[in-house]
Amino acid sequence: IGSGAPLMVAVDENGAPTGPAHICPDFALHGFDIGASTPFLPKPPQTVSRLVLVAQDLVSLARSAPRPQARGPPTFL
Template sequence: MRTTRSYLALALAFVLVLTGQSMALARTAPGPDGQIVLCTGTGPVAVLVDDQGQPIGPSHICPDCALSLFQALAETAPEIAAPTSWLRAHPIEFTLVFHSPAPRPAVARGPPQAA
C-alpha cells in the first residue's frame, strides 16, 4: 500500500510538471489578429491568422476555463445547498440632516489684459 501511494504521488507530480508548462505556454500565447473564411466545396472554413496574415493553427483551450468543461459533460446538475436557517432583517432607523453652505460671493473675471 505504501509503495502504491509513492508511485501515485510521483505520477501526479510528473503530470503537474508537464501540464504546468503547457498551461504557461497557453496563457502567454498571442491571440489571433483575425480570421480568413475560405469557401470550399464542403462548406466554409475559418482560418485564424496573425498580424502578417500567416495561419497560426488552432487556438488553445483556456486553462482557467477548462475545468468548466467537466460540468458541461456532467449528467446531473450540481446540488445547491439550501439555507439551513433564516435570520430576520431588522430595520435601520436614521434621519437625514441637510446643511446648506454659506453663499459665496460672486467672482467675475474681466477680459484678458493683452488682447
C-alpha cells in the first residue's frame, strides 16, 4: 500500500500484510529526480538597454518587409 511515505507494506488480496514494512523503491528513486528537475537558469544579462535596441531594430525591420498580396507575385521573387 502506497501512502506517499517512504515506507510501504505489501498486502495480499484480502488486504492483510504479507511482510514487514520496507523502503518503497519508487519513492527511493524519486530522490534522483529532485536534482534533475531543477532547471539551470542562465545569469541575467548585465546590459538590458542593448537588448531593447536589438528588439527595436527587429520590429522596424519586420515592419519594412514586403507584405504578400492576394493577387501579387510571391515575395521571394
